[in-house]
Amino acid sequence: MGSAELLQYVIAGLKSGAIYALVALGFTLVYGSTGVINFAQGEFFMLGGMLSVFFYQMDLPLPVAGAAGVACTALIGVAFERIALRPRRDSGPLVLIIITIGGSMVLKSLARHAFGPNEATLPEFTAGPSLDFAGAAIERQTLWVWGLTLVAVLALTWLYRKTRFGRSMQACSLSHDAARLMGIDTARVVMVSFGLAAALGALAGLAVTPLTQTSWDVGAGAGLKGFAAAILGGLGNPVAAVAGGLLLGLLESLSIAFVSSTYKDAISLVVLLLVLFFRPQGLFGRARKEKV
Amino acid sequence: MRLTRSLVALAVLAALALPTGCAGASDTDGTDGAAGGEPYLIGAVVSLTGTYAGLGVPEKQAIELEVARVNEGGGINGRPVEVLFEDDATDAAKAQAATVRLIEEGVIAVIGATGTGQTMAMRTDLERAGIPQISMAGGSVVTAEFSEWVFQTPWPNRVVVPFVLDRMAEAGYTEIGIISDTGGYGVDGRDIILASAATPGVTIVADEAFNPGDTDMTGQLTGIRGANPDAILMWAAGKEAAIIAKNMRQLNMEQPLFGGPGIARAEFIEGAGDAGEGVKLAAGKILVPDSYGEGTEPYTVASSFIERYTEAYGTAPDIFAGHAYDAFGLLADALGRIEGEATPEAVRDALEATTGWVGVGGTFSYAPDDHNGLSADDIVLYVIDDGTWRLDQ
Numbered sequence: 001m002g003s004a005e006l007l008q009y010v011i012a013g014l015k016s017g018a019i020y021a022l023v024a025l026g027f028t029l030v031y032g033s034t035g036v037i038n039f040a041q042g043e044f045f046m047l048g049g050m051l052s053v054f055f056y057q058m059d060l061p062l063p064v065a066g067a068a069g070v071a072c073t074a075l076i077g078v079a080f081e082r083i084a085l086r087p088r089r090d091s092g093p094l095v096l097i098i099i100t101i102g103g104s105m106v107l108k109s110l111a112r113h114a115f116g117p118n119e120a121t122l123p124e125f126t127a128g129p130s131l132d133f134a135g136a137a138i139e140r141q142t143l144w145v146w147g148l149t150l151v152a153v154l155a156l157t158w159l160y161r162k163t164r165f166g167r168s169m170q171a172c173s174l175s176h177d178a179a180r181l182m183g184i185d186t187a188r189v190v191m192v193s194f195g196l197a198a199a200l201g202a203l204a205g206l207a208v209t210p211l212t213q214t215s216w217d218v219g220a221g222a223g224l225k226g227f228a229a230a231i232l233g234g235l236g237n238p239v240a241a242v243a244g245g246l247l248l249g250l251l252e253s254l255s256i257a258f259v260s261s262t263y264k265d266a267i268s269l270v271v272l273l274l275v276l277f278f279r280p281q282g283l284f285g286r287a288r289k290e291k292v
Numbered sequence: 293m294r295l296t297r298s299l300v301a302l303a304v305l306a307a308l309a310l311p312t313g314c315a316g317a318s319d320t321d322g323t324d325g326a327a328g329g330e331p332y333l334i335g336a337v338v339s340l341t342g343t344y345a346g347l348g349v350p351e352k353q354a355i356e357l358e359v360a361r362v363n364e365g366g367g368i369n370g371r372p373v374e375v376l377f378e379d380d381a382t383d384a385a386k387a388q389a390a391t392v393r394l395i396e397e398g399v400i401a402v403i404g405a406t407g408t409g410q411t412m413a414m415r416t417d418l419e420r421a422g423i424p425q426i427s428m429a430g431g432s433v434v435t436a437e438f439s440e441w442v443f444q445t446p447w448p449n450r451v452v453v454p455f456v457l458d459r460m461a462e463a464g465y466t467e468i469g470i471i472s473d474t475g476g477y478g479v480d481g482r483d484i485i486l487a488s489a490a491t492p493g494v495t496i497v498a499d500e501a502f503n504p505g506d507t508d509m510t511g512q513l514t515g516i517r518g519a520n521p522d523a524i525l526m527w528a529a530g531k532e533a534a535i536i537a538k539n540m541r542q543l544n545m546e547q548p549l550f551g552g553p554g555i556a557r558a559e560f561i562e563g564a565g566d567a568g569e570g571v572k573l574a575a576g577k578i579l580v581p582d583s584y585g586e587g588t589e590p591y592t593v594a595s596s597f598i599e600r601y602t603e604a605y606g607t608a609p610d611i612f613a614g615h616a617y618d619a620f621g622l623l624a625d626a627l628g629r630i631e632g633e634a635t636p637e638a639v640r641d642a643l644e645a646t647t648g649w650v651g652v653g654g655t656f657s658y659a660p661d662d663h664n665g666l667s668a669d670d671i672v673l674y675v676i677d678d679g680t681w682r683l684d685q
Contacts, residue, residue, distance in 0.1 A: 005518055008543070012510040019507075117345030119531040121563045130542050139542040211538065212507040213531045213563040217343065221505045256511035262474055262501045264511075 001257065004135030009257040010250065011133075015142045015211075016225075017249020018149040022204035023226025024233065024241035025152060026197035032173040032236045033193040036096045040080065040104035041201050042223020043111075047073045048202025049214030050111055053120040062123065070202040076107075077198025081191050089190075104219065111216040119215040122206075145207045149242065152200060156238045169193060173236060201226075228272050234285020243284055248272075329367070331374040332627060332634060335394030337404030337414060338428075338616075342382025343504065343530060346559060348406040350609060351428055351616035352377060354597075355403065357604055358620045368627045375620075380405055384413035395421045400636045402426070403619045406612075408434060408476040415439060424640040426623060428615040430553060431480045435664045443643055443663045445618040445653055446611075447576060447671050449477075449527075452552050453484040454491065455668045456525065456574045459684075460550060461492035465523035469498035469516035469547075471509065471536060472527040477554060481527030497521050506532060510539045523547050529554030534563030541567035548572065553671075556611050561679055571676045572684055576653045578614045579681045583672050594652050614652035622656060625649050 023045055030038040052069030056062060084103050088095055125144050130137040160166040171179040172189045180186050205214060205222070225248065233244020251271055255264040275283060336355055339348035355375060363372045376397055378390035387410035394402055395417060401424045405411045408431030418425045419441050427434050430446040460468060470485055472478035478501070489496055498519035500512035509532070516524060524547050526536055533555045540549060549571045556575035561568050577583040577590070581598060584591035597617055601609040609617070626642035627634055646658045646665065654670025673684040 001518070005514055008514045009511055012508060012514070015510075016508050112341060112345070117341070117349055118559050119346070119534075119563055121534075121565070123565075130544060137543050208507065212535050213559075215531060218505075218507075221507075253511045256500075256515065261512045261515070262503075265503055 002135075006257070007134055007136040009253045011136055011138055011142070013250035013253030014246055015145060015249070016252060017229075017246035018145045019204050019208055019222070019245070020225045020229040020248050021149055021242040021245025022152060022200055022207075023222055024229035024245045025156065025238055026200045027227055027230040028236055028238055028241040029156075029169075029193045029197040029200070031230075033169050033190050034093075034096070035173070036085075036093050036100065037227070038194075038197065039097065039100045039223065039227075040107060041197060041226060042219035042221070043104045043107040044073050044077060044198040044201030044219075045205040045222040045226070046111060046214065046216065046219035047076060047107065047198075048205030049122075049209040049218070050115050050120065050205075050216065051202070052206045052209065053122055053214065054115065056122055057120075062125065066122075066206050069206055070199050073202035073205075074195045074199040078191055078195040080107075080198075081194035085194075086187065086190075104223070108216060108219055115216055117216065119213040120209075121213045122209045124210040139211070141207070141210050145211075148203055148207050152203065153238055153242050156196075160238065165189070165192070228269070231282060232272055232275055234282025237285060240282060240284035244282065247283070329371040331372040332368060333397065333399045334373060334375045334623065335378065335391075335397065335399035335402040335404070336375050337378045337380050337387050337390045337394070337402065337406075337410065339382040339406040339410065340377075340379040342380075344382045344406045346557065347529075347612040348379075348382075350613040351406060353605055354601065354609060354613040354616040355620050357601060358617060358624070361600070362624055368624055369630075373624070373627075375403075378404075380410050382407060382410070384409045387411075388413040388417065390414075391417045395423065399423065400634055401623055401639050403428070403616070403623065405429060408480065411442075412437075415442060418442075421636075423636040424643055426619040426643070428612070428619055431476055432484060433476075433480055435662075438661070438663070440644075440660075441640060443622070443658065443665075445615045445622070445651070445656075447553065447653065447666050448664055449481045449484050449552070451664075451666060451668055452574050452671060453481060453527075454488050455671055456550055456552065456673075457485070457489055457494050458492050459572075459574070459673050460523055460525065461494050463523075463548075465521075465548070466493060467495050467497045467520075467522050469500070469519055469521035469524045470496055470527065471500045471502065471512055471516065471524065473504050473529075473532060474501050475504045477529050478527050481552065485525065485527065502528075502532060504530065504532065507535065508539065509536050510543060513539050513543055513545065517543060517545055521547060523550060525550045527552055527554070531559070531563060534560050534568070537564040537567040537571055550574075553611055556674070556681075558607075558610065561676055561681075564676075568676050569678070572673055573676075574671050574673050576611055576614060576670060577672055578609065578611055578652050579674060580672075580683055583683055589650050590655065593650050597652055609652075611653070618651035618653045618656070621651050622646060622649060 026041045048069055051072050052066045055065035055068045084099050124141045126140050130139045168184045168189050172186050176186050229245035229248045230241050233240035251268045252264045255267040338351050359373055359375050380387035387405045391414040403426050408429040411427040411429040411434050424441050426443045432448040432450040435444045472482040498516040500515055502509050551573040553575040555573050581594050629642050630638050644658050649656045654666045656665040658665045674681040675684045
């Protein structure tokens with residue numbers, strides 16, 4: 001295998017990986033502030049793509065349609081937390097997780113009825129032939145995917161480290177009760193993290209639509225890959241989620257190159273299981289020490 | 293307060309979930325037609341949700357259109373036709389459960405399913421009950437694994453694949469790379485490609501697969517590009533096919549891309565955009581009615597159906613609507629030929645005796661050892677040109 005060919009596999013892996021990373025960031029955000037895995041995260045990915053297509057077909061310019069799609073999905077995320085989760089917030093994580101599974105089914109069925117059964121697409125953000133990089137081709141949309149992922153992770157890191165709100169989120173991830181005693185409005189923190197998580201998922205769904213098309217049923221697959229990426233990296237840390245996503249994408253792509261395209265999903269899931277076996281906190285996560 | 297709030301939330305959720313809750317239930321058509329007497333009860337299992345929803349919805353629409361037309365015209369033998377629809381959600385287990393429900397309703401024949409996997413899941417129960425099945429799925433296995441109770445309307449892969457390979461060889465493409473999905477349709481197609489490539493003198497130099505739902509095939513295509521084939525043959529249905537066409541463009545691959553009826557959908561052209569231009573695919577003649585030959589009987593049949601369907605639903609029928617038209621039409625034709633009581637057994641015998649019935653997918657002649665009834669004469673090669681299908685050459 002030539003070096004250009006290997007590079008092409010790496011590019012393909014990093015492209016899928018960046019998408020997994022954006023979805024994984026959503027899992028991490030919600031887990032950070034609530035301790036709950038939000039299984040509706042994949043549906044936010046689907047809604048981002050489908051709503052943007054919907055606005056685009058109403059003859060809005062692409063940037064406006066995309067922004068409106070992401071904003072609407074964020075609002076749906078906030079509403080989802082407010083209507084479905086908050087009334088049961090004292091019931092413990094298991095109940096909440098099951099509610100998110102139910103919520104994902106509702107969102108998926110609604111999308112099926114609202115948008116119909118067929119796939120839909122958007123034009124590329126900047127049209128034009130692929131760019132040549134050391135003999136490997138990179139399509140322009142991939143650069144958008146990478147750029148958006150980079151912006152998202154930088155903005156999140158800044159939010160976590162430098163803002164009062166970010167510190168409130170960290171406090172919530174340690175203990176809701178203690179955070180509330182310190183005067184933090186925990187309900188608001190949870191609501192905003194759902195909005196942000198939905199926006200991140202929607203951004204990923206919007207960015208891939210020109211490459212892959214979208215339809216009402218893409219959420220489950222995206223959610224599964226994003227969840228695997230978040231677990232692989234380590235839940236609760238934005239940088240780990242991104243690293244997990246990129247690593248998962250690379251693993252899949254290199255499995256195609258060196259083993260078999262039929263078994264690429266199986267290979268990456270076996271690696272995921274091995275990581276969980278030896279490092280349950282994820283590759284880049286910090287083990288939580290419980291003081292008794 | 294907390295309690296009422298959660299009740300309200302639950303009620304909202306329940307209300308939102310309702311439309312899907314009903315999806316599994318039967319709905320009926322055609323009881324209020326002009327014809328009198330006890331209706332012929334027919335079952336139909338289609339995929340209205342799930343991966344094949346884009347195929348199953350036009351199928352249901354085509355059947356509804358034809359049922360209404362038959363009943364308004366006085367029914368069959370003076371009796372109306374009633375079709376019970378079931379949604380299998382593109383799930384083999386649900387197709388089987390739907391079949392059991394239909395058998396209990398006392399249907400005399402079942403149309404379905406949309407997909408190959410779902411079709412095969414229905415077989416055991418129908419054979420046991422002795423009820424004929426007309427499948428709208430294109431997998432060769434449907435009629436290659438022969439059952440005296442099962443008939444098929446699409447051109448199976450074992451007819452289409454050799455046709456495409458012949459055309460590729462004629463065009464001088466003797467070293468080809470193949471890419472197929474790991475679902476029923478792709479695996480069936482791949483097996484037949486590998487088995488029949490040698491006849492027209494074609495060599496398979498690369499053989500890659502992808503999973504349904506995959507969103508990026510540049511990895512597989514990089515492998516194919518490395519083998520440097522003359523052309524690429526893709527056996528897939530659904531949105532992955534459009535991704536493959538786009539990925540080829542992204543990798544600056546210049547090889548011609550060939551495919552089968554699985555990509556004969558407007559969504560492929562729309563999804564692949566510029567990358568779809570020049571893609572060649574084999575499918576039935578419904579996409580360009582002129583290919584039937586103007587003035588011939590098949591031309592009249594197809595253009596009448598296209599006209600009525602377009603008027604009713606605002607879009608031209610695709611090949612899947614055509615498969616459903618044929619399935620119901622064959623059944624109606626068989627029922628019309630039955631003298632005496634229309635038992636499921638009599639329907640089966642009448643279906644098998646079908647000779648020269650002109651439908652949209654071709655001219656059907658079933659025989660005791662041939663329950664597909666179509667040949668390579670019923671398919672043509674199209675090329676995608678300027679966002680639509682055009683006959684190749």
